[in-house]
Amino acid sequence: MDTSVAHPARRYNYWLGGKDHFAADRESGDLLAEAFPTARVAALENRDFLRRGVRFLAESGVRQFLDVGTGLPVPDNTHEIAQRMAPESRVLYVDNDPIVMTHSRALTIGTPQGRTGYVEADLREPEVILAHPELRAVLDLREPVALLLVAVLHFIHDDKQALAVVSRLLDSLPSGSYLVASNLTLDYAPPAQVAMHEELLASGKTDxxxxxxxxxxxxxxxxxxxxxxxxxxxxxxxxxxERPTAQDVAIYGAVGRKP
Ligand SMILES: C[S@@+](CC[C@H](N)C(=O)[O-])C[C@H]1O[C@@H](n2cnc3c(N)ncnc32)[C@H](O)[C@@H]1O
Structure with missing residues (x-):
C-alpha cells in the first residue's frame, strides 16, 4: 500500500470528515477543494444519495446489494441501512483499495439474520467479481440484486469500458434488479471551472x-x-x-430497474 500517493477512498474519507487518510490524501483533497470549493458538500450529498437510495430499495423489497466502490466505513454503511429495515438483507462489498480491506471488519458485522461479505477486486474486472466464491456465498443471483456504483464510475474514464462493465454486471442479475449510480458532472459548471477540471485531469491531479x-x-x-x-x-x-444547488453538488445520480 503506497500512502504517499493520494487514493480516492482516503481523499473521500477526508472530505466526509473521517479519520482514515494520509498527508497525500489531504493535500490532494485540499487542492481539489481549492479548485472546487464545494467538493466537501458534494461528497456529503453523494453519501446521502446512497443512503436514500438504499432506503428506497429496502422499502421496494430488495434484500440483496452488490456495493462496488464501497469506500471506507462511515456511520451508516449500506448493510446497516438495509438491515435496519430488513434484517435478512445480504450485502457484498467490493473495493480495490487495500486500506478499505483493512477496515472490512467494520463492514462485515451485520445482523445474524442477514449476511455481509467483502471482496478486494477491481470494477474493471467484472468476471473476477462475479466468479468470486464470496459473492456466491453472500448473494443468490437468481433473486433481484441492487448493484450500487456510487461515485466510482468516474474513475473509469473510457466510456466503452465503463459501459461494458456495467452491462456485464447487470446481465448477470435477474429481472427486478436495480442499478444505483452517481458520477461527477460539469453540466452546471461555469466555463472557468470546466477548464480548471480539464487542466487537473490532464496533469493527473484529479482522477x-x-x-x-x-x-x-x-x-x-x-x-x-x-x-x-x-x-x-x-x-x-x-x-x-434546503439543499445545495446542482452546481454546488456537480454529481448526477439515478436509480434504474431492470425490467
Ligand atoms: C468516492 S469513493 C465512494 C464511496 C461510496 N460508494 C460512496 O459513494 O459513498 C470511491 C470508492 O471507489 C473505489 N474505487 C475506485 N476505483 C475503483 C475500481 N476500479 N474498482 C473498485 N473500487 C474502486 C475507491 O477505492 C473508493 O473507495
Missing part, C-alpha cells in the same frame, strides 16, 4: 472523469428509470427542503 447527462444516462439504457430520473444527487427524492 475523476465528468460525464454529461446523456453520457451518464447510457449506463441506464434498457432499465426503467425510477422517478425523478437523472438529477443532481441532492435532488434525488430529497428528504429536506
Amino acid at each position: 475523476a472523469r465528468a460525464r454529461d447527462k446523456s453520457e451518464f444516462g447510457r449506463f441506464f439504457d434498457g432499465l426503467e428509470l425510477v422517478e425523478p430520473g437523472i438529477v443532481a444527487v441532492s435532488d434525488w427524492r430529497p428528504d429536506r427542503e
